Amino acid sequence: MNNEKITKRDEDFAKWYTDVIRVADLVDYSSVKGSMIIRPYGYAIWEKMVDVLDKEFKKLGHQNVQMPMFIPESLLQVEKDHVEGFAPEVAWVTHGGNEELEERMCVRPTSETLFCDHFKKIIKSYRDLPLLYNQWCTIVRWERTTRPFLRSREILWQEGHTMHATAKEALDETLRMLKVYEDFQRDYLAMPVIVGKKTDKEKFAGAEETYTIEAMMYDGVALQNGTSHYFGQNFAKAFDIKFLNKDNKLETPYQTSWGCTTRMIGGLIMTHSDDAGLVLPPKIAPIKIDIIPIKDTDNVMKLVNELKLKFEESDISCIVDNSDKSPGFKFANAEVKGYPLRIEIGPRDLENDKVVIVRRDTLEKIDVKVEDILTKVNELLKEIQDNLYNRALKRRDSMIYNLNTYDELREMSQKEGGFAFVNWCGNVDCENKIKDDLGLKSRCIPFTNNEPDGKCICCGGEAKTKIYFGKQY
Amino acid sequence: MNNEKITKRDEDFAKWYTDVIRVADLVDYSSVKGSMIIRPYGYAIWEKMVDVLDKEFKKLGHQNVQMPMFIPESLLQVEKDHVEGFAPEVAWVTHGGNEELEERMCVRPTSETLFCDHFKKIIKSYRDLPLLYNQWCTIVRWERTTRPFLRSREILWQEGHTMHATAKEALDETLRMLKVYEDFQRDYLAMPVIVGKKTDKEKFAGAEETYTIEAMMYDGVALQNGTSHYFGQNFAKAFDIKFLNKDNKLETPYQTSWGCTTRMIGGLIMTHSDDAGLVLPPKIAPIKIDIIPIKDTDNVMKLVNELKLKFEESDISCIVDNSDKSPGFKFANAEVKGYPLRIEIGPRDLENDKVVIVRRDTLEKIDVKVEDILTKVNELLKEIQDNLYNRALKRRDSMIYNLNTYDELREMSQKEGGFAFVNWCGNVDCENKIKDDLGLKSRCIPFTNNEPDGKCICCGGEAKTKIYFGKQY
Numbered sequence: 001m002n003n004e005k006i007t008k009r010d011e012d013f014a015k016w017y018t019d020v021i022r023v024a025d026l027v028d029y030s031s032v033k034g035s036m037i038i039r040p041y042g043y044a045i046w047e048k049m050v051d052v053l054d055k056e057f058k059k060l061g062h063q064n065v066q067m068p069m070f071i072p073e074s075l076l077q078v079e080k081d082h083v084e085g086f087a088p089e090v091a092w093v094t095h096g097g098n099e100e101l102e103e104r105m106c107v108r109p110t111s112e113t114l115f116c117d118h119f120k121k122i123i124k125s126y127r128d129l130p131l132l133y134n135q136w137c138t139i140v141r142w143e144r145t146t147r148p149f150l151r152s153r154e155i156l157w158q159e160g161h162t163m164h165a166t167a168k169e170a171l172d173e174t175l176r177m178l179k180v181y182e183d184f185q186r187d188y189l190a191m192p193v194i195v196g197k198k199t200d201k202e203k204f205a206g207a208e209e210t211y212t213i214e215a216m217m218y219d220g221v222a223l224q225n226g227t228s229h230y231f232g233q234n235f236a237k238a239f240d241i242k243f244l245n246k247d248n249k250l251e252t253p254y255q256t257s258w259g260c261t262t263r264m265i266g267g268l269i270m271t272h273s274d275d276a277g278l279v280l281p282p283k284i285a286p287i288k289i290d291i292i293p294i295k296d297t298d299n300v301m302k303l304v305n306e307l308k309l310k311f312e313e314s315d316i317s318c319i320v321d322n323s324d325k326s327p328g329f330k331f332a333n334a335e336v337k338g339y340p341l342r343i344e345i346g347p348r349d350l351e352n353d354k355v356v357i358v359r360r361d362t363l364e365k366i367d368v369k370v371e372d373i374l375t376k377v378n379e380l381l382k383e384i385q386d387n388l389y390n391r392a393l394k395r396r397d398s399m400i401y402n403l404n405t406y407d408e409l410r411e412m413s414q415k416e417g418g419f420a421f422v423n424w425c426g427n428v429d430c431e432n433k434i435k436d437d438l439g440l441k442s443r444c445i446p447f448t449n450n451e452p453d454g455k456c457i458c459c460g461g462e463a464k465t466k467i468y469f470g471k472q473y
Numbered sequence: 474m475n476n477e478k479i480t481k482r483d484e485d486f487a488k489w490y491t492d493v494i495r496v497a498d499l500v501d502y503s504s505v506k507g508s509m510i511i512r513p514y515g516y517a518i519w520e521k522m523v524d525v526l527d528k529e530f531k532k533l534g535h536q537n538v539q540m541p542m543f544i545p546e547s548l549l550q551v552e553k554d555h556v557e558g559f560a561p562e563v564a565w566v567t568h569g570g571n572e573e574l575e576e577r578m579c580v581r582p583t584s585e586t587l588f589c590d591h592f593k594k595i596i597k598s599y600r601d602l603p604l605l606y607n608q609w610c611t612i613v614r615w616e617r618t619t620r621p622f623l624r625s626r627e628i629l630w631q632e633g634h635t636m637h638a639t640a641k642e643a644l645d646e647t648l649r650m651l652k653v654y655e656d657f658q659r660d661y662l663a664m665p666v667i668v669g670k671k672t673d674k675e676k677f678a679g680a681e682e683t684y685t686i687e688a689m690m691y692d693g694v695a696l697q698n699g700t701s702h703y704f705g706q707n708f709a710k711a712f713d714i715k716f717l718n719k720d721n722k723l724e725t726p727y728q729t730s731w732g733c734t735t736r737m738i739g740g741l742i743m744t745h746s747d748d749a750g751l752v753l754p755p756k757i758a759p760i761k762i763d764i765i766p767i768k769d770t771d772n773v774m775k776l777v778n779e780l781k782l783k784f785e786e787s788d789i790s791c792i793v794d795n796s797d798k799s800p801g802f803k804f805a806n807a808e809v810k811g812y813p814l815r816i817e818i819g820p821r822d823l824e825n826d827k828v829v830i831v832r833r834d835t836l837e838k839i840d841v842k843v844e845d846i847l848t849k850v851n852e853l854l855k856e857i858q859d860n861l862y863n864r865a866l867k868r869r870d871s872m873i874y875n876l877n878t879y880d881e882l883r884e885m886s887q888k889e890g891g892f893a894f895v896n897w898c899g900n901v902d903c904e905n906k907i908k909d910d911l912g913l914k915s916r917c918i919p920f921t922n923n924e925p926d927g928k929c930i931c932c933g934g935e936a937k938t939k940i941y942f943g944k945q946y
Contacts, residue, residue: 030587037587038539043536063517065512067510068509069508088570090570092569093567097563121501133513138610
């Protein structure tokens with residue numbers, strides 16, 4: 001624990017956020033402008049995320065591969081919309097050693113072009129489809145303003161890239177992977193998300209459709225926390241990828257890509273954490289329990305060691321804090337780090353055959369009989385996971401506003417945050433006006449309950465759908 | 474399996490090597506000169522390596538972190554020897570989007586400078602030491618000639634970086650991690666290695682000492698397959714890193730770094746594989762058994778499914794090849810892919826209550842009673858692992874030559890390969906002469922049995938030590 005104060009969340013949310021990640025030792029700033037150092041505790045959270053998602057991807061038949069990190073300029077240019085979207089924000093390598101390169105290369109901002117270049121070589125027949133690939137790597141986007149985990153020049157992520165014989169299969173895959181993200185964020189990160197489709201304006205450069213999961217942070221600002229793209233045949237045609245179908249005729253395959261990033265760590269923090277520091281859902285916390293001996297008497301240490309062993313046997317990760325710091329410091333550290341539970345074991349409590357368990361989400365202190373500890377711990381971990389989700393869901397729902405007039409929308413845009421759920425004519429002019437006038441960007445068109453029930457909130461014309469607008473990170 | 478022929482190993486070793494990795498679908502060449510695509514089967518081998526090593530590092534107290542991939546030029550220049558060693562072979566980023574950078578940055582060729590920059594901020598007291606960090610990432614070195622896995626512009630690797638209060642602790646760590654590499658390569662990769670110290674000429678740019686594990690490939694050429702560096706206080710002084718010791722006085726810490734790369738996959742191939750394709754030691758093979766139904770009758774498929782379940786329960790990874798290819802194609806595929814065992818199950822054998830198990834290392838076919846399959850499989854997997862190690866050890870030892878005269882050394886250098894074990898005066902002039910004249914580079918000075926027993930093989934002067942020389946990849 002870094003021995004500094006954390007700004008109050010309700011006083012200055014942006015400062016609170018950077019305070020929490022610094023004091024909890026999640027990241028450090030580096031000499032490389034716009035890039036962050038992910039410290040051990042921050043990286044351990046990412047490792048947990050990778051572990052869960054990687055198993056899920058593999059269970060669904062995806063295989064991991066590794067593509068080069070560089071993209072020659074000519075390759076990036078093959079798909080027109082794609083290069084227009086990405087060229088302005090890439091880092092360019094122009095020299096190798098002392099020599100200027102014949103063709104400059106960018107550090108990948110995403111790898112559709114590299115995958116397509118490879119797919120063209122390895123896809124020959126319908127037998128090669130579906131081709132389900134994934135890559136864990138870092139990407140670079142030359143952002144002007146950066147914020148740790150949320151927007152940074154270098155990002156750790158995974159990118160799935162798949163090819164299919166039919167449009168239906170590809171579209172099914174796009175939505176299947178979106179659901180993997182949704183389930184993961186709900187079940188592990190305890191984050192409620194709104195799933196839906198991006199508008200044409202907001203979709204990925206080169207995609208037919210982009211689907212998204214949108215989370216709302218504590219301050220009401222949106223975080224796009226995972227996207228899944230349906231490309232149709234856009235890239236496949238640009239790269240001239242073909243396969244022989246069962247009737248021995250050449251066809252063009254259909255493609256998807258989908259990704260999520262270390263940004264999820266930022267989302268976790270801005271959803272659950274509080275003035276005392278980090279709050280981590282038990283299912284993603286690298287350390288679930290901090291055992292703190294109040295005094296290191298023989299009796300205390302005997303129980304400490306027994307518990308540690310018992311937790312390890314039950315696959316509950318725990319640490320013992322037997323440093324020479326004061327109990328007060330240790331309690332504060334456990335809170336800053338967001339360990340879901342801490343167990344305080346003192347000689348006096350032990351005389352009464354009990355310990356104190358403190359849950360991080362509510363800071364409630366609970367006396368527990370020694371013999372009941374394991375049962376109680378399992379019960380509390382489950383309770384905390386559920387409580388964090390329900391708390392976040394309640395807060396989010398309280399900040400979703402069904403609005404009918406532009407005045408209401410303006411008024412809302414001047415308040416703290418939240419999502420406006422409104423009728424929209426589907427015209428990009430209205431979408432642009434709402435963004436330019438009010439600073440609200442379209443989030444997504446939800447899959448269900450999207451039937452319009454009034455006129456477009458902007459132009460007053462016929463509405464095509466309901467849609468979410470909100471400020472975004 | 475790629476349906477192409479593999480050149481005979483004894484005919485053209487270099488071509489055989491690239492044939493094997495292509496036909497076994499390990500890598501593909503990319504449009505990015507000097508960079509390779511690691512395909513699913515190749516990447517699965519790397520994932521196995523990462524899994525074993527990462528657990529071992531963590532068991533010894535190391536924590537994973539993630540540093541930026543870029544190094545500003547001024548940061549690379551802080552340690553003099555280091556920049557001289559690496560600057561000529563890095564890729565330079567000069568533009569972000571459309572703007573030229575104020576200071577160009579290289580893509581990390583290694584991360585000592587980044588770690589030191591961070592260490593300076595986070596190391597304050599003896600309580601912060603030892604600091605044991607590791608990073609899994611890719612690095613870039615602008616190599617002129619490249620060969621998949623062995624030498625390529627982008628490399629997947631891990632780099633450990635540790636700081637210690639005393640020289641002894643740092644040196645112990647250097648050797649401890651060298652031993653981790655040695656044990657891993659012997660016990661998992663079935664590769665015998667020679668451990669020892671690099672000469673001053675061959676050590677890492679900026680290190681006090683570099684230790685190495687040197688493997689010998691089938692063709693007698695050396696592969697440096699992991700290194701561990703002791704830096705003393707070189708970088709710590711250059712970066713002005715200090716800590717308060719127990720007496721509240723400022724001291725400079727001692728440092729190590731150590732790394733191994735995807736090159737180990739190249740080493741695996743060039744040690745064990747043969748004219749039929751890949752041969753993988755069972756403990757590192759992503760798939761241990763290929764179950765091949767000769768006909769898909771009910772009886773055959775019943776046993777196939779039972780076996781698959783049984784192997785999975787015993788944590789033995791297996792696949793079932795029930796494609797529409799011929800049995801002959803399937804057998805060849807199993808051999809090309811180097812699955813340690815294949816089980817052929819046909820209706821006729823089943824009538825006699827037996828199956829045929831073929832071991833990949835010897836291609837021996839063994840009739841096994843159905844009820845004995847699991848026992849026999851476990852026995853064979855162990856036998857294959859041991860046999861591969863012993864076979865490689867025997868071949869390597871048969872190609873180590875104790876030589877006494879320069880003529881003998883010249884004669885050996887004109888033959889196929891192997892290591893010369895010779896007396897050396899310790900002078901870099903002799904080391905250079907042997908390299909320039911004969912194309913033999915110093916490999917290492919072994920830790921034991923290194924006492925000289927004659928005059929320097931080059932100048933005839935007083936010998937200081939015995940040392941290995943050999944051609945290298």
